[in-house]
Amino acid sequence: MxxxxxxxxxxxxxxxxxxxxxxxxxxxxxxxxxxxxxxxxxxxxxxxxxxxxxxxxxxxxxxxxxxxxxxxxxxxxxxxxxxxxxxxxxxxxxxxxxxxxxxxxxxxxxxxxxxxxxxxxxxxxxxxxxxxxxxxxxxxxxxxxxxxxxxxxxxxxxxxxxxxxxxxxxxxxxxxxxxxxxxxxxxxxxxxxxxxxxxxxxxxxxxxxxxxxxxxxxxxxxxxxRYFEAELERIGRELRGQEDSLTMYNVENRVINYDKQTEAIALLDKEYELRHQDVLFVYNSAQAAIKQLESGMDANMRAIKNNTEFLARMNQIADINYNISKIKTLSVDSLKQKQGGADLDVLSHELDQKEKGFRSFMDQYTAEKYTKNGYPNANYVKQWVEELLRFKRSEAELNVARDFKQELDHKYTQYSPIGSVLKRKERGISFTEQSYLSILSSLNAARLRLKSLEMNSxxxxxxxPASFPLNALPHSRKLIVFAVFFGTIAFILGILLIIELFDRTLRDKTRTERITKGKVIAALPKLGKTGAKQTKIEERAIHVLANRLYGFYNNSNPINFINIVKFSSTLDLGSLTDILTAYWQGLGINVLAYKEGTDFSAESREYLVDGAWAEKLGNYDISLVKHGSMALRPIPSLFLERGMATLLVLRADSVWKTEDELMFADLLQRSAGKPIVICLMNAEKYVVEEFTGMLPPFTFLRRLEYQLGNFGLTSLGK
Structure with missing residues (x-):
């Protein structure tokens, strides 16, 4: 199958x-x-x-x-x-x-x-x-x-x-x-x-x-x-504070344009150096000329230097020259030049008057006509006076230049740290300004994003919009009923599959052969039941079993007997032996039923060792040797080796245990190649029909069921 x-x-x-x-x-x-x-x-x-x-x-x-x-x-x-x-x-x-x-x-x-x-x-x-x-x-x-x-x-x-x-x-x-x-x-x-x-x-x-x-x-x-607005306000305050700090610093240090002012200071310093060299040259030359002229003057003329009026007049001329030189020195600045132009004219005019008065004084003071060296006194004194006036002018200019140098040094000292501080402040303002512009740009982008979201929203x-549903959806009740129906079928089939895969109950021919690896030749219903239908079923089953066993008969063998073996101690094989014996005797065959417990003892020497039983069995055409349970009594190998075949009788409703598997392996090993076949006892009717064909009753429904069970799809009712 x-x-x-x-x-x-x-x-x-x-x-x-x-x-x-x-x-x-x-x-x-x-x-x-x-x-x-x-x-x-x-x-x-x-x-x-x-x-x-x-x-x-x-x-x-x-x-x-x-x-x-x-x-x-x-x-x-x-x-x-x-x-x-x-x-x-x-x-x-x-x-x-x-x-x-x-x-x-x-x-x-x-x-x-x-x-x-x-x-x-x-x-x-x-x-x-x-x-x-x-x-x-x-x-x-x-x-x-x-x-x-x-x-x-x-x-x-x-x-x-x-x-x-x-x-x-x-x-x-x-x-x-x-x-x-x-x-x-x-x-x-x-x-x-x-x-x-x-x-x-x-x-x-x-x-x-x-x-x-x-x-x-x-x-x-x-x-x-909100974050950008807060940051913008904070950085704005910081920027204004830095700008105000820069303004206050410029005011405190009188800085209008640092680069121009430092450039002007550098120019003043350069002009100062040039002017200082010129003034120093005039000063030195005038001083040398005066010394030379004074060396040619007599004592009377030299004493004039100690004259009070002479000294007063010289001091006045020196002061006026100092002021004039100071104004000229500071006149590099065009604004100061405009402011000091009037004073310079007044002082120049006053200087001219003072020098004329000084010259008149010196002319009157001169009493001698000639100097000690014979030079005309008036001309000599006049030359000395001119050199002396030039010396005083250069001396005044030199003093002014010296003062101006100190003022320039002070300016350098003042403006040197101002530059670094201004650069640091301007750099901080530039950084803050860039941050402010960056935050402002981000704020504008965020506001633009907000407007975009408003447009999209x-x-x-x-x-x-939602509407009130008046009609219900198709009911799922039918689906549930069908799901339950087919789900139950699937559940039952699943249980069947699990049983078929894991259940070791022998039950039918296919499962028995799959589990035991043996050959099943027949199946018998439960014997001993009464009724005509049961009798016909038993007769049909025994007929199949007897014919299958007779197939092992060999006329050339001196002894033809069949071993009937069981594993279970509760299985009764006496009725099976008697039915087979009666069936063959009815066919005219000389049959002997040689039973353990009746004709011999499984514990006797005659059974276990002596071979006298062979002579007794040789007087019959076929003998049926019914052994005891292999689980309780040993079966001599001689029976298994000399028999036509060994019939192992198993209950169809029994479980194939590990000990059964071991006993079946032992049986195969000791049979010396003689066939060992299996017969199922107490089998269900459908199992018996696998060997006998359809059994009574032969009604239409039974025929139909049998045909369907055997794939007779085109022979229904025949």
């Missing part, structure tokens, strides 16, 4: 289980689903405007955007709808609305009376007091204040447990969001067992998600704008 035939026979054998049990469970499913809730579905359509507004952002160019960015924007909207915060706000507002508008006496567009009464029944009294029948907003605020993270808190558990209308898992599972093709339109579907709840859920969701998305988008941008509209 091939594997397909075996599987079909196994399934056909449990046909009534496969028919009655699934039908029973299907009827039970019909009964249990008689009051099953119907499902109602509604939907909304949302226009996001993400793709349609592509490139409308004034802060971005089309080249900087791509489809990944657009798809990511749409996915952000979908994630916002599915977010826990959005669904929690939806749950809270939905519960408040249903508790406010529900009616226990009649259905309405909010909730049916049945479900409203169930909702009120599970709501604690202290939570019912939070319901403001006149304000949904106040009710939500009351519920939010009441909620806390506690497993015993009803409002907290309503969202976090498993309520079909308000829990996060239920809402997230039943709210289906689909993008229409590749457009920027989203379709949201929701279904519930209450048409009002389905309608109100999507109605609230269409308002809640827009608020959440706007807050999410604007919140981050507004935070960025303005396009986020519900173009197809």
């Amino acid at each position: 091939n594997i397909f035939h075996y599987i079909f026979r196994a399934i056909f054998r449990i046909k009534w289980w496969l028919l009655i049990l699934p039908l029973g469970f299907a009827l039970l499913a019909i009964y249990l689903t008689r009051q099953m809730d119907r499902q109602y579905k509604t939907d909304i359509t949302i226009y996001t405007g993400v793709i349609s507004s592509y490139g409308s952002d004034p802060g971005e160019s089309n080249a900087s955007q791509d489809w990944n960015v657009l798809n990511n924007s749409i996915q952000n909207i979908i994630n916002t709808i599915n977010s826990k915060e959005t669904i929690k706000r939806l749950s809270m507002q939905l519960y408040a609305r249903l508790m406010i508008h529900g009616d226990p006496t009649k259905d309405n567009v909010y909730i049916t009376a049945k479900h409203y009464k169930e909702l009120v029944a599970i709501t604690p009294k202290d939570v019912q007091k939070l319901i403001d029948k006149h304000s949904e907003e106040n009710t939500v605020k009351n519920l939010e204040k009441y909620e806390k993270a506690d497993r015993n808190n009803f409002v907290y558990g309503l969202f976090n447990w498993n309520h079909p209308y308000f829990s996060y898992n239920a809402l997230r599972e039943n709210i289906k969001i689909n993008r229409v093709d590749n457009s920027d339109i989203l379709q949201i579907n929701y279904q519930a067992n209450d048409p009002g709840v389905a309608f109100q859920t999507l109605d609230i969701l269409s308002k809640v998600f827009a608020i959440e998305y706007t807050n999410l988008q604007f919140g981050s941008t507004n935070n960025v704008i 303005a396009t986020l509209k519900v173009i197809n």
Whole structure:
């Protein structure tokens, strides 16, 4: 029998289980689903405007955007709808609305009376007091204040447990969001067992998600704008402080233009060096000339240097020369030159007057006509006076140059640290200014981003609002019944498969041969039952067994006997031996039934060692040697080696144990190649029919069943 035939026979054998049990469970499913809730579905359509507004952002160019960015924007909207915060706000507002508008006496567009009464029944009294029948907003605020993270808190558990209308898992599972093709339109579907709840859920969701998305988008941008504004104000104050500090520093150090002023100081220093060399040359030459002239003067003329009027006049001339030289030295600055021009003219005129007066004084003072060397006194003194006046002018200019040098040194000392400080301050101002401009640019970009978000959010509209569902979805009751029916069949087949794979009960021919690796030649029903039908079945089974055993008969052998062996101590083989003996005797065959316990003892020497039994068996055509249980008594190898065959009788309802496997291996090993065949006792009728063919009764249904069981698909009823 091939594997397909075996599987079909196994399934056909449990046909009534496969028919009655699934039908029973299907009827039970019909009964249990008689009051099953119907499902109602509604939907909304949302226009996001993400793709349609592509490139409308004034802060971005089309080249900087791509489809990944657009798809990511749409996915952000979908994630916002599915977010826990959005669904929690939806749950809270939905519960408040249903508790406010529900009616226990009649259905309405909010909730049916049945479900409203169930909702009120599970709501604690202290939570019912939070319901403001006149304000949904106040009710939500009351519920939010009441909620806390506690497993015993009803409002907290309503969202976090498993309520079909308000829990996060239920809402997230039943709210289906689909993008229409590749457009920027989203379709949201929701279904519930209450048409009002389905309608109100999507109605609230269409308002809640827009608020959440706007807050999410604007919140981050507004935070960025506030940050940039605060930074801009801080850096602005810092910049103004640094600029004021620079101004105060310039005022304190009298700096108008540091570069020009230092350049002017350098020019003054250069002119000073040139002027100093000229003045020094005049001074030295005048001093040398005076010494030379004084060396030629007599004592009377030299004494004039100690004259009071002479000294006074010389000091006046020296002072005027100093002032004139000072004014000329400082006249490099054009502004000072304009301011000191009038004073210089006055002093020059005064100097001329003083010098003329000094010359007149010296002419009057001169008494001698000639000097000691014979020079005319008037001319000599006049020359000396000129040199003396030139000396005094150069001396005054030299003193002014010396003072001016000290002032220049002071300027160098003053302006040297000013330069580094100014550069440091200007560098700090430049850095702060760049930071200020950078923050200002970022602030403008953030404000531009905010305007872009406002433009995009303005396009986020519900173009197809939720509608109240009037018709329920097709009932799933039939699907449940069919699922139960076929699920039961699958369960039974699964159990059958497990049994076939792991059960070691012998049962039928195919399984016995698969488990024992032996050859099954016949199967007998339970012997000893009365009735004509049972008698016919036994006769047919014995006929098959006898014919199979007779096939081992060899006329050339001096002794022809068959060993009948069993493993179980409870199996009675006496009736089997007697039936076979009677059957062959009825055919005229001389048969001997040689039984253990009656004709010989399994513990006797005659059985175990002596071969005298062979002579006795040789007087018959066929002998049947019934041995005892191999589990209790040994069977001499001589019987196994000289017999025509050995018939191992096993119960069809017994389990093939490890000890049976070991005894069967021993039996095979000691049989010296003689055939060992198996006969199943106490077998079911369908097992016996595998060997005998169809057994009575021969009714139409029995014939039909037998033909189907043997794949007789085209021979039905024949």
